[in-house]
Amino acid sequence: MRELLGNFKIPGDKIVLTLALVLIFVFFSMLNINFISTTNIINILLAASLTGLVAIGMTYLIIGGHIDLSAGAIVAFSGVLAGILSTNFAMPFPLVLVIILLTGAGVGVFNTIMVTKIELNPFIATLVTQSIFRGFAYILNDGRAIPIRDSAFTGFGTTRWWGIPIPVILLVALFIIFGVVLAKTTFGRNVYVVGGNKEAARLAGLNPNRIALKNYVITGVLCALGGVILAARMGSGQPAASMGLEFDAITAVILGGVSFAGGVGSMFGTVLGVLILQSFNTGLIMVNVPTFWQFVARGVLLLLALSFDFIRKKAREKKVLEDSMKKV
Amino acid sequence: MPGNANVLQFKQITKYFPGVKALDNISFRAKAGEVLAFLGENGAGKSTLLKILNGDYRPTGGEYLINGEQRKFRNPKEAIDAGVSVIYQERQVLMNLSVAENIFSGRLPSKMLGFVDKAALYEQTRSIIQEFNLDIDPFALVKDLSIAYQQMVEIMKAYSREQLSIIAFDEPTASLCESEIESLFGIIRKLRDEGKIIIYVTHRMKEIQSIADKVAIFKDGMYVGTVIPGEVSEKEMINMMIGRDLGDIFNELERNEEIGDTVLSVEQLTTDYVKDISFSLRKGEILGFSGLVGAGRTEIVRGLIGADVMKGGQVLLEGRRIRCRSPKEAMEQGIVLVPEDRKTQGILPNLDVGGNISVATLKKYALFGDLVNSEKESEVVEKGIRDFKVKTPSRYKKILELSGGNQQKTIIARWMSTDPAILILDEPTKGIDIGAKAEFYKMICDFAKKGISVILISSELPEIIGLSDRIIVLKSGKIAGEVLREDASEEVLLSLAMLDT
Numbered sequence: 001m002r003e004l005l006g007n008f009k010i011p012g013d014k015i016v017l018t019l020a021l022v023l024i025f026v027f028f029s030m031l032n033i034n035f036i037s038t039t040n041i042i043n044i045l046l047a048a049s050l051t052g053l054v055a056i057g058m059t060y061l062i063i064g065g066h067i068d069l070s071a072g073a074i075v076a077f078s079g080v081l082a083g084i085l086s087t088n089f090a091m092p093f094p095l096v097l098v099i100i101l102l103t104g105a106g107v108g109v110f111n112t113i114m115v116t117k118i119e120l121n122p123f124i125a126t127l128v129t130q131s132i133f134r135g136f137a138y139i140l141n142d143g144r145a146i147p148i149r150d151s152a153f154t155g156f157g158t159t160r161w162w163g164i165p166i167p168v169i170l171l172v173a174l175f176i177i178f179g180v181v182l183a184k185t186t187f188g189r190n191v192y193v194v195g196g197n198k199e200a201a202r203l204a205g206l207n208p209n210r211i212a213l214k215n216y217v218i219t220g221v222l223c224a225l226g227g228v229i230l231a232a233r234m235g236s237g238q239p240a241a242s243m244g245l246e247f248d249a250i251t252a253v254i255l256g257g258v259s260f261a262g263g264v265g266s267m268f269g270t271v272l273g274v275l276i277l278q279s280f281n282t283g284l285i286m287v288n289v290p291t292f293w294q295f296v297a298r299g300v301l302l303l304l305a306l307s308f309d310f311i312r313k314k315a316r317e318k319k320v321l322e323d324s325m326k327k328v
Numbered sequence: 329m330p331g332n333a334n335v336l337q338f339k340q341i342t343k344y345f346p347g348v349k350a351l352d353n354i355s356f357r358a359k360a361g362e363v364l365a366f367l368g369e370n371g372a373g374k375s376t377l378l379k380i381l382n383g384d385y386r387p388t389g390g391e392y393l394i395n396g397e398q399r400k401f402r403n404p405k406e407a408i409d410a411g412v413s414v415i416y417q418e419r420q421v422l423m424n425l426s427v428a429e430n431i432f433s434g435r436l437p438s439k440m441l442g443f444v445d446k447a448a449l450y451e452q453t454r455s456i457i458q459e460f461n462l463d464i465d466p467f468a469l470v471k472d473l474s475i476a477y478q479q480m481v482e483i484m485k486a487y488s489r490e491q492l493s494i495i496a497f498d499e500p501t502a503s504l505c506e507s508e509i510e511s512l513f514g515i516i517r518k519l520r521d522e523g524k525i526i527i528y529v530t531h532r533m534k535e536i537q538s539i540a541d542k543v544a545i546f547k548d549g550m551y552v553g554t555v556i557p558g559e560v561s562e563k564e565m566i567n568m569m570i571g572r573d574l575g576d577i578f579n580e581l582e583r584n585e586e587i588g589d590t591v592l593s594v595e596q597l598t599t600d601y602v603k604d605i606s607f608s609l610r611k612g613e614i615l616g617f618s619g620l621v622g623a624g625r626t627e628i629v630r631g632l633i634g635a636d637v638m639k640g641g642q643v644l645l646e647g648r649r650i651r652c653r654s655p656k657e658a659m660e661q662g663i664v665l666v667p668e669d670r671k672t673q674g675i676l677p678n679l680d681v682g683g684n685i686s687v688a689t690l691k692k693y694a695l696f697g698d699l700v701n702s703e704k705e706s707e708v709v710e711k712g713i714r715d716f717k718v719k720t721p722s723r724y725k726k727i728l729e730l731s732g733g734n735q736q737k738t739i740i741a742r743w744m745s746t747d748p749a750i751l752i753l754d755e756p757t758k759g760i761d762i763g764a765k766a767e768f769y770k771m772i773c774d775f776a777k778k779g780i781s782v783i784l785i786s787s788e789l790p791e792i793i794g795l796s797d798r799i800i801v802l803k804s805g806k807i808a809g810e811v812l813r814e815d816a817s818e819e820v821l822l823s824l825a826m827l828d829t
Contacts, residue, residue: 184700185698185699186698189683192679193683193687196676196677196679199672199673200674201676202654202655203635203655203673203674205659205687263677321344
């Protein structure tokens with residue numbers, strides 16, 4: 001572990017994002033001192049846990065040159081299915097969890113087959129999945145929410161260890177695990193390779209389809225886990241839950257510096273993106289910004305971040321050029 | 329004044345890029361009615377100068393004048409509107425449009441209400457195609473044409489513009505066969521006689537002799553001087569551009585004299601693109617694949633390594649029957665391919681030099697199943713950079729910032745790190761300057777001496793004749809003949825590649 005994290009430092013291009021996060025905290029704390037309370041920070045993290053889980057998968061997918069628009073639908077579908085298995089079939093929670101995670105993996109396989117075997121564009125393919133699984137989420141319990149009575153199940157969303165809710169602990173653990181996998185394993189490295197140039201990657205002896213499969217399965221499983229957590233927290237599986245969740249995740253991932261063109265990005269950036277987005281959201285609510293304006297504010301935040309990235313990139317290119325003029 | 333510019337003048341043009349001074353105080357002029365060739369190694373600044381001329385780059389210093397009038401094109405469109413066209417190495421055609429639509433894009437003939445006048449479009453396109461002496465259907469889709477024809481479409485597009493007064497060709501013959509080159513030269517001479525200013529960038533001495541009236545020589549971003557080909561020998565020109573003599577480069581190579589037994593035999597290999605191809609390869613042998621572009625050279629090796637699906641036939645590696653369903657499986661069998669198109673198939677553009685080398689072997693020495701072994705990776709990368717003399721300040725340099733030759737060395741380092749038994753090189757020296765080519769030739773002979781069997785695909789006849797122990801000539805997806813080293817000559821190869829038997 002020490003070897004993996006011992007030399008961890010904030011990468012240069014993430015300093016601005018880190019500062020932005022700090023700035024958001026300072027700003028909202030000045031407007032409302034409760035913002036910086038432990039309770040609120042835990043609330044922010046709890047609220048971030050769902051977007052965060054999806055954002056982990058999305059980081060892999062987008063770096064690898066794909067995307068998944070079915071995330072929100074899978075979360076809702078998993079929640080309802082979990083509710084039915086638990087309440088109507090009285091299955092013990094661990095069994096429910098295993099079945100749901102396998103189902104999530106299955107959805108990932110389904111997405112992969114559409115993308116690699118019938119060569120659908122990932123946008124279109126996962127739009128298909130989104131529609132189908134949102135439909136099933138409604139069909140399963142005839143459009144109604146399914147209450148969950150098993151306390152082991154609901155406890156999964158509400159129990160706290162050392163004062164910290166389980167979903168938050170899980171999120172932190174998964175961020176670390178998937179961050180290390182992305183940065184330190186050959187699989188993680190190959191995600192970047194494939195996202196940069198698929199044909200060159202194939203001729204270089206990689207199997208792009210297998211990497212796509214892993215990425216979609218990871219995302220599917222994480223979405224399914226997210227569905228279970230959400231259902232546990234709300235005490236019911238709700239078919240209309242998490243509409244548009246995939247776009248929150250994509251926003252966070254892009255905010256964190258992942259290139260939409262593929263091949264570039266890091267898990268640490270995604271962590272920052274998720275935290276910035278969620279603390280910004282919570283802050284807006286706490287200082288009573290009207291809901292509709294919150295959407296506008298979020299758009300502006302993303303635009304600012306991307307413009308800033310662009311300006312920095314240009315400045316860096318200019319500096320490199322000037323340096324070389326001095327040298328020669 | 330479009331249409332009749334007769335002098336193009338560069339004055340003290342300087343251009344900096346990150347890390348390099350690409351052009352250093354360039355001054356000279358080109359006149360109408362003559363073909364001015366640009367001669368120089370890659371990185372000498374020829375292409376950069378063209379990109380300044382067509383508005384793609386802005387010069388850091390200096391200016392250029394057309395007929396005494398200073399011009400400052402801000403983008404290629406402004407240059408085109410002013411009558412300046414550049415035909416690049418990389419084709420800029422729109423693949424999904426027809427030949428006619430490509431040639432007349434932006435100025436399609438129209439009827440009432442803005443509908444495209446298809447009949448007029450067809451006629452206009454057909455007459456240009458006829459002038460070029462080619463056999464293309466005006467409404468054929470460009471993606472269905474051979475690379476050579478795609479390039480012709482681009483040239484026809486520039487040619488069809490009425491106001492064209494300056495036309496520059498950036499190595500236009502890289503993928504053309506002899507007859508295509510001849511018809512191109514015919515067109516160039518015609519343009520010249522019409523009073524256009526022609527700039528012709530090339531590496532090939534032979535072409536300079538046959539097409540250039542004058543030669544402007546570049547070296548390391550500097551303009552060395554202009555010479556007239558008839559008055560100065562090839563040797564002198566090469567000396568001006570590289571400062572050394574490469575005349576006997578092939579004779580100086582130390583070839584592998586101990587060719588072993590057959591290691592690979594391919595029997596009736598069939599894919600969607602080639603049919604019933606049989607050949608064998610011996611240990612330490614350099615086997616050349618010659619033939620026109622599109623004759624099936626690349627398609628054979630793609631079938632062999634599983635990049636294309638093999639539909640029939642069999643492959644025996646040291647007597648063992650193997651079947652590679654992907655380049656990955658071929659690599660595991662020790663068969664690797666350095667692909668033809670470095671930019672789209674070779675380099676991994678978002679990675680650094682190190683990542684580009686280690687990608688093929690990373691998995692082999694991973695720890696605990698999949699963890700990157702950084703120490704071993706560094707070792708492989710450093711060795712690759714050292715062994716293949718990749719010129720880079722560090723392994724962390726982005727590969728896109730290296731020259732074409734060094735990118736190619738990086739790709740070769742990648743594949744040699746897998747310790748292959750059979751190395752397939754597809755146009756390994758395409759777009760690489762003469763100095764670096766010599767290094768590659770030596771490298772290829774060294775591979776053979778180490779017992780590696782090499783399949784070399786090349787459009788450059790001197791290269792394939794100079795290096796190969798045996799040459800297989802392909803024509804229209806079939807083997808047209810096999811020639812031993814001692815019998816090989818440009819005439820023999822060309823007649824096999826082009827004549828009906």
